Amino acid sequence: MFDLTGMTALVTGASGGIGSAIAEGLAAQGARLAVSGSNADKLERFRAELGGDHVALACDLSDAAAVDALVPRAVEALGGKLDVLVNNAGVTRDNLAMRMKDDEWDQVIRVNLEAAFRLVRAAAKPMMKARFGRVISITSVVGQTGNPGQANYAASKAGLVGLSKALAQELASRNITVNCVAPGFIRSAMTDVLPEAQKSALLGRIPAGDLGRGEDIAAAVVYLASREAGYVTGQTLHVNGGMAMV
Amino acid sequence: MSETADRVKKIVVEHLGVEADKVTEDASFIDDLGADSLDIVELVMAFEEEFGVEIPDDAAEKISTVKDAITYIDEHKG
Secondary structure, rough: OOOOOOEEEEEEEOOOOOHHHHHHHHHHHEEEEEEEEHHHHHHHHHHHHHHHOOEEEEOOOOHHHHHHHHHHHHHHHHOOOOEEEEEEEOOOEEEHHHOOOOOHHHHHHHHHHHHHHHHHHHHHHEEEEHHEEEEEEEHHHHHHHHOOOOOHHHHHHHHHHHHHHHHHHHHHOEEEEEEEEEOOOEOHHHEEEOOOHHHHHHHHOOOOOOOHHHHHHHHHHHHHHOOOHOOOOOOEEEEEEOOOOO | OHHHHHHHHHHHHHHOOOOOHHHOOOOEEOOOOOHHHHHHHHHHHHHHHHHOOOOHHHOOOOOOEHHHHHHHHHOOOO
């Protein structure tokens, strides 16, 4: 089950905590990857660690022209087809809404939501031709529940859910599924910076009693990318240790 | 019948799975040939590939019949 041999995938934010776990998970199931990230050196190191014939494509997701070029670059590097797109890259610029600067709002919406739209728009073309595609966007539990200090981030993540549902309806007849995975709190650079007191308060809200791991998210992505998940579309798979049940 | 018309009709037959004799020049993709909006997008992509032309979105929106497609391609192919 869930064998991805022969499939190609583009993963954004692949050198980050969750992104690298997703890339490793897809590669372990046999997919050939184009890994993307903003830091070319870090990305290249990650690609080298992955081994195999994966390719690294550095891209600044806040640059619209660079984003529009990313899918064509990936298709070319992956031998002319793209089966799976994983919109994983995300940034935070936390602030109380009343203090939030325009650029804090813009930057988060641009990278987390607009780039995802641009990438899906571009990826839909080769996927429609191939009559096969899997689009998986990494959203967040806070897109569903909200979180103080994260109006921009929560809006961008909720936006991904709506975007995915609309696209799922547009593309279902072409055997292209569009889904989201919503992590709860996962051990990553993003959660490492939380103050200790906030971390323990957080754990109190998680029935599983622990933060999640990147591998937990990767497993959900592998499932949604697989041929076996072909009848699942427009859904959000919540992977959060039970902290929000929706 | 022009060479362009033949190739356009062949693409339409293949993509929409309709009988060749239904693909007249006056046939509307949506009203007569059962295409939906996604089919139109795919047809435009196929025309672009077949003829090496670029059909921008505002032009694509005006292509509603087989004849519209043939005319646009004849005017723009290299």
